[in-house]
Amino acid sequence: MKLRHKTILLVGASSGIGRCVALQLAQQHNRLILVARRQAELQQLAQEVEALGSRAQVIVCDATCEEDAARAVAEAIRHHGSIDVALLNVGDGPAFNMATTSATDIRHNMNVNYLSLVNFLVPLIAHMKTRQQGLIAHTNSLAGFLGLPMQGPYSAAKAAARILMDACRLELKNDNIHFVSLYPGFVATERVANDGIPSPLEISESRAAQHIIHGMESAKTDHLFPASSRWLIRLALLLPKKLTGWLLLKYLPADY
Template identity: 30%
Template sequence: MSKVVLITGGSSGIGKSIGEYLQTKNYKVYGTSRNPNNYPDSKFPIIALDVTKVETISSCIEKILSHESKIDVLINNAGAGITGPIEEIPDAEIKRNFETNFFGPINVIKAVLPTMREQNSGLIVNITSIAGYMGLPYRGIYSASKGALELLTEAFRMELKDFNIEMTNVAPGDFATNIAAGRYHAPVLGNSPYKEKYCNTLKTMDDHVDSGGDPQEMADAILKIIETNNPKIHYKVGAFMQKFSIVLKRILPDKAYEKLLMNHYKL
């Protein structure tokens, strides 16, 4: 039987690329979106799910199980970007970002675990970010939410060992998707002490996304992980220098690494 894969945020960007590719490899794919009616031409079923609303998660899982009786792979891909000087980002937006990027994945994981435990098998892939390995200027909230998910996975893995359920992180760098359009941008305030440097950093971030890699690279990586018997804890996918930045953080003194980041962002 084909393995059943659930991809949150599977209607566009990286999630869509992963889903379309897995479908060509004989996987039964289900994606999710808050508004599935917007994607009538999807190559795989899109089910209504909002990771910030537990009742929609339960409904989605029940619908898949009624058709398939199992869920072999969960790919926690739904996420949201956020930028701005931390001092100026409204508290409500900070909480909303963590609801989507951190608490949302936790709740989806909780919803699939009883089924995977009953199956005595399962794989959960959390899509994090290379930004989660470092505190990036004007992306501090995003870095924090993705970094939290990285650490959560490490703990979860040990708790799930008895049930033959694997969990791993995949941290992408910049890919050419529509993520920038869906980000929350703290407004550039005319009297803000951060105005000039925030504007410059925003442009740098958007340029990185526009010149980012092909999302197919992520799809290739996910397929390899699914077909690996013993997945690693952490994977990084993206341009060499983005992945190498994590190595540099490990080996450089903290202040030297901070200076490197500030030079990169022209701060």
């Protein structure tokens, strides 16, 4: 599927990777539905999208709120008639020390990294099932394959999202709905610039956006990138867990 002349819902579009994806897709004459919490940033992005030749609809929404997500999907359908493609690009991965964090912080992390996906999946599946077509992509993380130190709650939420997308892919295969799971490695976003976590093999936001669009257009089941990180994850999954754990601990700061 070429992402050209499509109606595309972009959740988490106001900054970072989502913003870069929007600007790259705007060059392909698409109808973009820009969804995030910050209206000013969305309005600025909408102007840039339209200057590049695409149409833009702005919807202010908190992805962690079920009612907000359902409203956003309904508004997009009312405005455009249908949604061809959705990219659910919501997530946050602060450092967690399990000896000092709280259950409240962990629940919040689960809301952001897992339930935000659920909130959009349900109305999107209902819509695309009636049309018997559609593509839903989710920006996951390579952390969803391993329990990373200082990233335990984040890794757990991303693993849950990975399994849910796998199940959706099987259940809705006959409805011609495609599910693409995108797994970036470390990306140089403003949010993680000073989080204190090592970022080996880091790539730029623009390069990550190119990978995401490629994964969506290829309708790959799972797209892990960049290639260097993809092979490291595959190797880690083959190694004994003790050895993988020992290697991961090497990257931890001495004062964690």
